[in-house]
Amino acid sequence: MIGRWRPLPLFRLYRPALVAASLGVLFSVVGAAAVARWEDRVNRVEFESTAETEAIVMQNGMNEYISRLVALRTLFESTxxxxxxxxxxxxxxxxxxxxxxxxxxxxxxxxxxxxxxxxxxxxxxxxxxxxxxxxxxxxxxxxxxxxxxxxxxxxxxxxxxxxxxxxxxxxxxxxxxxxxxxxxxxxxxxxxxxxxxxxxxxxxxxxxxxxxxxxxxxxxxxxxxxxxxxxxxxxxxxxxxxxxxxxxxxxxxxxxxxxxxxxxxxxxxxxxxxxxxxxxxxxxxxxxxxxxxxxxxxxxxxxxxxxxxxxxxxPTAGGPLETAYDRALTVLVVGMLLTMSLASYLVLASRNSRRLSLANRRVLELAQTDILTGLPNRAFFLARLDEINRQMREDGLTFSILMLDLDRFKNVNDSLGHGAGDLLLRQVAQRLKSALRQSDVLARLGGDEFAIIQEGCDDQRVCSAELAGRIAKLVTEPFLLPGHRVEIGTSIGIAIAPEHGSNQEQLLRKADLALYRSKAAGRNCFTIYDEAMSAELEARNMLEGDLRDAIARCQFELHYQPFVDVASGQRCGFEALVRWRHPTRGLIPPDQFIPLAEETGLIVALGEWVLRRACEDAASWPSDARVAVNLSPVQFKEAELFDVICAALGDSGLPPERLEIEITESVLLERGIENHAFMERLKSIGIELALDDFGTGYSSLSYLTAFPFDKIKIDKSFISNLSHRPHSSAIISSIVTLARGLDMSVTAEGVETSEQFERLKGLGVNFAQGYLLGRPQPIERIAPEPPVAGSRLDAA
Ligand SMILES: Nc1nc2c(ncn2[C@@H]2O[C@@H]3COP(=O)(O)O[C@H]4[C@@H](O)[C@H](n5cnc6c(=O)[nH]c(N)nc65)O[C@@H]4COP(=O)(O)O[C@H]3[C@H]2O)c(=O)[nH]1
CATH class of the missing domain: 3.30.450.350 (CHASE domain)
Incomplete structure (x- = not known):
């Protein structure tokens, strides 16, 4: 049984010494009594024979006296x-x-x-x-x-x-x-x-x-x-x-x-x-x-x-025939001394072994405990999981594993420091504990990952869903850290045994898959594993393998979508959008492989290829045509990114002023200070920075003021709503006003109709991009001369 440490009761600890002492005393006393009896018997026999001899000698002596009297009588009777x-x-x-x-x-x-x-x-x-x-x-x-x-x-x-x-x-x-x-x-x-x-x-x-x-x-x-x-x-x-x-x-x-x-x-x-x-x-x-x-x-x-x-x-008092019981006494004393020595030795040995066992237990406890939260750690969790799994299988019972991953924990860690992050983890651990029964197992697996084993429910599915819902609600409650109020959430994946697996590995993998699904579904929710997830995973694994091959074999190509100056209708440049020409599946859009590339880190190599190819292509365009390249947040973490960009520019001969880098708000959430410095470096060499997909994420206007953007790209969801949601116009108008105030330009994405175009023009948007103005096209299909806005509109 894997269990938390408990000290040994004293009686059990000293039992060997007590038993040895009791037996030793018993044997000593019984031995001494036996020897005393033997001494008694020997002495008695010797004493009785000596006494008998003495009596005979006395009688003989007395008879000698009498016989002399008889001799005297003979004198009288014979003369x-x-x-x-x-x-x-x-x-x-x-x-x-x-x-x-x-x-x-x-x-x-x-x-x-x-x-x-x-x-x-x-x-x-x-x-x-x-x-x-x-x-x-x-x-x-x-x-x-x-x-x-x-x-x-x-x-x-x-x-x-x-x-x-x-x-x-x-x-x-x-x-x-x-x-x-x-x-x-x-x-x-x-x-x-x-x-x-x-x-x-x-x-x-x-x-x-x-x-x-x-x-x-x-x-x-x-x-x-x-x-x-x-x-x-x-x-x-x-x-x-x-x-x-x-x-x-x-x-x-x-x-x-x-x-x-x-x-x-x-x-x-x-x-x-x-x-x-x-x-x-x-x-x-x-x-x-x-x-x-x-x-x-x-x-x-x-x-x-x-x-x-x-x-x-x-027997004469103190004489040799008086039983002095000296041998019995010797046996008793020697027996007692041996008993005391043995018992003392055993007490000391028990103490030493207790100390050793305490130290061992402590080491074991430390090895099984997460120092930060005091919860059991991954090693303990896995051992306990194995044990519970075996036990439940034998008893024909079910249990659930809940894998938890905190949402936005990284933000707290990065923005408030590791001390705050540690404190937050401790508070989370306390809250989780408070939501569990004594029989549930809660462990911190590492980082912001926690896991729970829940057993003993009639309907495990209902029970674990109820627990997950409760936990999700608990964790969304604000946490108070020194000087800060923090809001996070948790994504939860649930696997149920034996339905989802018969061993630890299967169960953990499936709970992880369910967790992944929760995260993909927008976080702060729970998902119970179902078989479709495995199929998905398989497909994803296959895709990942294919993606690696694709990078090695250069199966990617860039399509370019133009963006135009709204006022003049002039084409100003193109956004580079990557496509994967899969040998069997045909052309795969970026939405289907960029997230996977980001997860696997393949985006770094892919992003470098895009950057180099976009710069090379743009270098052959007219000198006023710009190229916009999307950079993933993962690439931002690469220390060499600045050198990579410079190399792409240097190798292609494209002036930095013709390169626009598009980044999403998520980049700004992490490593704010480092990223700010990095952006300043890019700007310092003339590269323009655009905030992509504005309005979809956190849309914090404070980012606009805090980071040195040149352009804001309003997400296409706002544009598509323009005609039937009046407040979209109001939002776009205020974004334009704000951007002007900050000396930034505004691009509207996803412009599909002339009506939208006209409205955007009326709202003061600087640039427009969308199917109305040109779909993403391979480089060969891009018209050599920028068309005028009117003719473009007609073409769409
Ligand atoms: N419905 C509609 N859609 C329009 C219209 N005009 C343009 N689009 C689509 O909107 C997306 C614009 O790119 P994005 O916002 O940067 O969003 C991009 C970008 O975030 C990412 N992406 C594409 N290429 C790259 C790349 O090379 N690197 C990185 N990191 N991300 C890329 O993939 C996203 C999707 O790219 P795409 O599938 O090419 O989708 C493109 C484009 O085809 C329109 O009028 N209506």
Whole structure:
């Protein structure tokens, strides 16, 4: 579609950048999320395996402690002799030499009422001064009352001065319960409890581990056997945090995970979830299990005797197993940077392309626009015509082309200057625009030529005739230019598609033909093309070809028509009138080929031939006989005309005073100043100038005063009207009066009757020319002696 320029909407312009940015952000986010998930999964797998390993290592470490207690129990159960205090201390000391988590180990024999005194005495004998079996009461001890059975601390790794010696565990309910569990189940029981003599600074309860010891060689198959055969218990106090830390240190536990060990669920611990850990490897504040379970964590157990401590491992904050999402972040950042770069590049590219496209469009617009009027130009018009023609043909619709040519525009241009001409063209363009619909196409083809494409009418012929009539009327309205009021008109030719042609060339040619016809018909009118015009054109083209041949072959001849002095009746000279002796059509009068010769420029060569031949012929006439030669306005534009005339005179030897040049008023309309100067030059060498066909054209009397004419030739139309139109006499009379005043003579053309002759004589006309006085004749037929007026009149 050929169209005037319209800017691209911004969204469309930046669409590639927006799409790239959206896709880039989407891919970056999705990519980063995928990488984050992958990082998460990898970290989780690694974390869980590390945590599991850590838990196993811890359990192994704990088992190692327990196994040493079991070894101690074996000592008691395997020797035949009683284990002495020093043996116990040595053995236990050795067993737990490099086990810092072990606070103390004690041997608690099962003592019955009868054996009590014996044990107390034996301990005192071993150096535990004041040893006696005592029960725990509040924060202190009291001598234990008589009971059936005691479990007093008998041996211990603690100094012999420690008050815990003799402390009867049977008097401490939770500890006794642990002893019973251990005994009945023949298993190791564990108990989370506060020691009677805690180490300084200990915040947390410690872990008591109870190992049952049975009498050597006794059965322990049933609970009854076990209750019967129990010899005592070995009790060990573990400092759990110290113990676990020691294990982790010796096993080089991974710092990437933090391990929390929570107490087992017992009646004492009401809410395990909220309780704080007994051990935490993390340097930060210990977290409850509930807190830990909110994040990434691993759950497991640490078995101590018959109790399960809850293990919760979590990635150490800032450690290698905590997912930092650094790869995902990298993907996101790189993705965003790439997206931004791409989007910026596309924005810049779009901007550049917009600038380029704006420049291109501007160039295109300028290439399609007529700078002067702002209307589309010929190139645009032709492209649009092609497009509309194609479209209308497809749709089976009609349209018209109106070709316009301004009448008398040249006069304005020549007389008021090009500035005024330009202004006039702009005003015409505005008026034409105002007469058209939005869908019509109006263009300036160049000079004073405009063209319109009109479509969308039911009856294209009627519609275009109506539009042409309207335009013609509009353009005849006066135009106001600075200091001038100008009146012009327009000739319009119309061709209708598809009736008059199926392509651009045919339609334009036919609209042009119709325009030509309008101009020929007297301008300021419109003509719709019809087929006769083509035939005419063909004939005209043929004539033009023949005319060229005729000039080359010299098929022209001159006929001479005399003009006489009205007062004396004397023949004064002859007007040279050209004829074309056509080989097939015979003698063709000038009316039928002079206009074509003028249009084609052939008149220049033809006119020169006429001038030369007329001068040559006249040179042989009597010395007072003059010759009048018609000059076309086209010849007047030739720079060499003066030289041509001089050469014709010089070559023929005819004195300039015997040559009359006849020009029509139309010559005066154009190039007034130049033509005036030219006429003065002709006069300066003695040539006479006659204003021909006076009364037919503009007949402006001002021309008579403005230009240096010697003679006025009144057109034959006035003469033929003399007898039946009285005002013709009046006009001729006033022309004669004016001419006298201006020192000019007057010739009457087309005098056919004696009556006319007499009347003209009576009106004071100086010369007469017409069939009455002699028809145009070839030179051979001109009588050698000028006849007297009377005899001439008779001859006619
Ligand atoms: N009805 C009638 N007609 C009469 C009478 N007396 C003369 N005529 C015709 O009137 C025309 C007079 O010439 P024009 O006004 O200069 O008009 C001339 C002139 O304007 C032009 N023309 C003729 N020869 C030349 C030429 O060599 N050069 C140029 N540029 N124009 C020429 O052609 C026009 C026509 O010439 P022609 O056909 O020869 O027609 C001639 C002549 O035959 C009469 O009593 N009654």
């Amino acid at each position: 035949n002799e009683d284990v002495t205090r020093s043996e116990f201390e040595t053995f236990a000391g050795r067993l737990f030499e490099r086990h810092p988590g072990m606070l103390r180990v004690a041997w608690l024999p099962r003592v019955n009422r009868k054996e009590r005194a014996e044990y107390e005495a034996a301990a005192a004998a071993d150096g535990v001064s004041g040893y006696r079996i005592k029960s725990l009461q509040g924060d202190g001890f009291a001598t234990a009352p008589q009971e059936d059975e005691y479990f007093p601390v008998f041996y211990s790794t603690q100094p012999k001065t420690s008050p815990v010696y003799g402390m009867d565990y049977a008097t401490i309910p939770d500890r006794y319960a642990a002893i019973e569990r251990a005994r009945d189940g023949d298993r190791i029981a564990a108990l989370r409890t506060r020691l009677y003599e805690p180490r300084e600074g200990d915040q947390l309860p410690n872990v008591l581990v109870v190992v049952p010891v049975y009498a050597k060689g006794t059965s322990r198959d049933t609970v009854a056997d076990r209750r019967r055969n129990q010899a005592g218990v070995i009790v060990a106090a573990f400092d759990l945090p110290l113990l676990l830390r020691a294990i982790r240190t010796t096993t080089a536990a991974s710092p990437a995970i933090s391990v929390n060990v929570y107490p087992p669920f017992t009646g004492q611990i009401v809410s395990l979830e909220q309780s704080l850990p007994d051990f935490s490897s993390s340097a930060t504040a210990p977290q409850s299990m509930a807190d830990v379970s909110k994040g990434v964590h691993w759950s497991g157990n640490l078995r101590i005797g018959d109790t399960d401590w809850q293990v919760r491992a979590l």
